[in-house]
Amino acid sequence: MKILAIHSNIGKDQKKYSAVDTWRIKRPLDELKKHVDWQIDEQLTPIPEMDKYKDAKEFTQEEMERAFKKICEYDIVFSSYHADPTGYTMFKVARDKAGTQFIMDCDDDMFSVNPDNPFWVRMDDEKCYWMQRMIADNDWISTTTEALADVFRKRRPDKTPESVFVNPNFITDQYIHPTFDNGKKIVIGYFGGASHYEDLNNTGVAEALEKLMHENKNIYFKSVGMPMDKYLPKARYTFVNGMRGEDYINKLYINFKMDIAIAPLHDNIFNHGKSDIKWQEATRAGAAFVASRIGPYKELSYKVARTTPNTTEDWYKALKQVVDDVFYRKNLVSAAREELKKRRLEDNWTVYKDMFLKVQGSKP
Numbered sequence: 564m565k566i567l568a569i570h571s572n573i574g575k576d577q578k579k580y581s582a583v584d585t586w587r588i589k590r591p592l593d594e595l596k597k598h599v600d601w602q603i604d605e606q607l608t609p610i611p612e613m614d615k616y617k618d619a620k621e622f623t624q625e626e627m628e629r630a631f632k633k634i635c636e637y638d639i640v641f642s643s644y645h646a647d648p649t650g651y652t653m654f655k656v657a658r659d660k661a662g663t664q665f666i667m668d669c670d671d672d673m674f675s676v677n678p679d680n681p682f683w684v685r686m687d688d689e690k691c692y693w694m695q696r697m698i699a700d701n702d703w704i705s706t707t708t709e710a711l712a713d714v715f716r717k718r719r720p721d722k723t724p725e726s727v728f729v730n731p732n733f734i735t736d737q738y739i740h741p742t743f744d745n746g747k748k749i750v751i752g753y754f755g756g757a758s759h760y761e762d763l764n765n766t767g768v769a770e771a772l773e774k775l776m777h778e779n780k781n782i783y784f785k786s787v788g789m790p791m792d793k794y795l796p797k798a799r800y801t802f803v804n805g806m807r808g809e810d811y812i813n814k815l816y817i818n819f820k821m822d823i824a825i826a827p828l829h830d831n832i833f834n835h836g837k838s839d840i841k842w843q844e845a846t847r848a849g850a851a852f853v854a855s856r857i858g859p860y861k862e863l864s865y866k867v868a869r870t871t872p873n874t875t876e877d878w879y880k881a882l883k884q885v886v887d888d889v890f891y892r893k894n895l896v897s898a899a900r901e902e903l904k905k906r907r908l909e910d911n912w913t914v915y916k917d918m919f920l921k922v923q924g925s926k927p
Contacts, residue, residue, distance in 0.1 A: 564599075564601040564602070564638050564639070564919065564923055565601070565602045565604075565636065565637045565638050565639075566592070566601060566602070566603045566604070566637060566638065566639045566640075566641060566919065567604050567605070567606065567633075567634065567637040567639070567640045567641070568588050568589070568592055568603065568604070568605045568606075568640075568641050568642065569605075569606055569640060569641070569642035570584045570588060570589070570605065570606070570642070570643070582840075583643055583668075583670055584643055586732055586733075586734065586840065587643060587668045587670055587705075587707075587730075587732075588641065588642070588643060588668065589605075590734075590735060590908060591730075591733075591908065591912065591915045592605075592641075592915070594735070594908050594909065594912040594915075595912050595915050595916060595919075597912075598912060598916070599916065601919075604637075627653075630653065631653055631656070631657060634653065634654075634657045634661075634663060635657050635660060635661035635663055636661075637663055638662075638663065638664065638923055639663070639664045639665070639666060639919060639922055639923065640654070640657075640663060640664070640665045640666070641665075641666045641668070642665075642666075642667060642668065643667070643668050643669075643670075644667065644668075644669055644673070644694060644697075648693055650697075651693055651696060651697050651700075654697075654701075655700065658702065664702045664703065664922050664923070664925070665701050665702050665703065666701075666702070666703040666704070666705055666728075666918070666922060667697060667698070667701045667703070667704055667705070668704075668705045668706065668730075669698065669704060669705075669706050669711070669715060670706060670707050670711070670732075670838070671711075671833070671836065671837075672711060672714045672832065672833055672836040673691075673694065674691065674695070674718075675714075675831070675832040675833040675836070695718065698715060698718050698719065699718055699719050699720075699721070699722075702726070702922070703726050703727075703728065703918075703922055704719070704726065704727045704728070705727075705728040705729075705730050705918060706727065706728070706729060706730070707729070707730070707731060707732055707838040707840075708729065708731070708836060708837075708838050708859070709729055710835055710836050711729075711836040712727045712728075712729050714836060715727050728918045730914050730915060730918065731838065731906075731911075731914070732838045732839070732840045732843065733843075733906050733907060733908040733910075733911045734840075734843045734844065734847055734903070734906070734907075734908060735907070735908040735909060745820060745822055747781045748781055748783060749779075749781055749782050749783065749822050749823070749886055750783045750784075750785060750819065750820055750821050750822050750823070751772065751782060751783070751784050751785075751821065751822070751823045751824075751825060751882070751886075752784070752785045752786070752787070752819050752821035752823070752824050752825070752850065753784075753785070753786040753787065753789070753791075753824070753825050753826075754786070754787035754788060754824070754841070754844070755787070755788050755789050755826075755841070759788070759789050760789060761829040761831070762826075762827045762828050762829050762834070762855075763786070763789050763791060763827060764791070764793075765829055766827040766828070766829055766855060766873040766878070767827075767873050767874045767875035767876075767877065767878045768825060768827040768873075768878045768882075769791055769793040770793065770875040770878075770879075771875050771876075771878035771879035771882055772784060772791070772793070772795070772825075772878075772882065773793045773794060773795060774875075774879055775879060775882055775883060775886070776795055776796055776799060776800075777796070779886065780799075782799065782886065783799045783800070783801070784799065784800050784801075785800075785801040785802075785803070785819050785821070786800075786801075786802050786803070787802075787803045787819075788803075788804070790802045819848075820849075821845070821848060821849070821850040822850060822851065822892065823850055823851050823852075823853060823882070823885055823886070823892065824841070824844075824845035824848070824850035824851070824852055824853070825852075825853050825854065825882070826841045826842065826845070826852065826853070826854035826855065826860065827854070827855050827873070827878070828854065828855040828857050828858050828860070828873075829855075829873070830855075830857050830873060834857065834858045835857070835858045836858075837858045837859045838859050839859040839860060839863065841854075842854065842859075842860065842863060842867075842868060842899070843903060843906065846867075846896065846899040846900055846903055847903070849896060850896065851869070851885055851892045851893075851895040851896050851899075852867070852868040852869070852895065852899065853868070853869045853870075853871065853881050853882060853885055854868055854869075854870050854871075855870065855871065855872075855873050856870040856871055856872055857873070864898075864902075866894075866895075866898045867895060867898045867899040867902050868895065868899065869881050869884065869885050869895065
């Protein structure tokens with residue numbers, strides 16, 4: 564079998580994998596290579612020369628033909644979201660001409676992003692149109708949860724329900740770090756992209772954190788990817804404008820040394836399709852986990868995470884409990900790590916193998 568992975572979510576400037584590509588494409592295929600003798604190749608974009616240009620219209624005919632010929636050499640192309648007509652057209656023709664099967668991985672319901680969210684500016688009408696076309700027409704979709712799978716099945720009326728795979732998120736054990744002691748200093752951390760504006764600013768957690776930090780001078784807050792819009796003591800608040808790359812969990816551990824990681828989720832349709840990946844990442848980075856009691860975190864045991872309703876008072880109580888009770892905080896981490904032994908990528912690579920075998924077996 565010949566598989567081509569296309570990393571559509573690579574940062575154009577840093578040339579580093581995003582979190583989506585790391586856990587959904589890059590890492591699973593790296594693990595799969597250890598167990599099968601299939602040819603598994605990677606490239607940055609549908610058209611290798613894309614980084615040289617700002618607009619797909621600038622591609623030469625020769626470059627397009629070369630990219631198309633390469634794609635036709637593979638049995639399966641596996642990638643994250645695509646929302647451009649050039650890639651869409653190329654994939655459809657390659658499927659018809661060479662029988663190449665396409666699997667598109669989607670880890671969010673992008674059509675349910677609230678228009679009040681700053682992330683909405685990325686979802687213009689043209690992008691929404693082409694993404695919907697690709698979701699509807701693509702041979703196969705893979706996603707993270709059953710809730711998301713149902714969303715995509717409804718957007719594929721001409722496809723069978725079995726054409727949508729559920730591949731849960733798994734993290735490799737190489738990111739497990741030893742716990743650490745910040746002494747009297749307590750670091751609370753948040754990491755999330757632009758789509759999480761409502762989560763950080765409209766759930767009550769911002770007000771709760773503001774109150775707690777003004778009460779307790781030992782609390783420090785660090786956020787990655789999304790700034791807090793409340794007043795926090797400047798000397799104890801650090802904002803980092805996003806982290807990319809396969810080793811970003813190592814960076815979280817080394818640079819942030821979080822005692823507590825928070826994952827507020829606004830109660831909306833978009834977040835009900837989320838997975839518990841942030842709990843896995845926080846646990847690997849050695850942090851106790853406090854999250855909204857909705858979506859993917861609703862079912863987490865109190866032994867492995869502290870969950871809370873989305874009110875300022877409830878968030879304040881939850882954070883204060885984990886801050887004040889060192890024994891409870893450390894037990895959350897150790898219990899969560901025990902639970903994550905069931906979720907090792909090293910043990911669950913077969914879900915990807917089974918998906919590729921099914922796709923390969925469906926070829927005419």
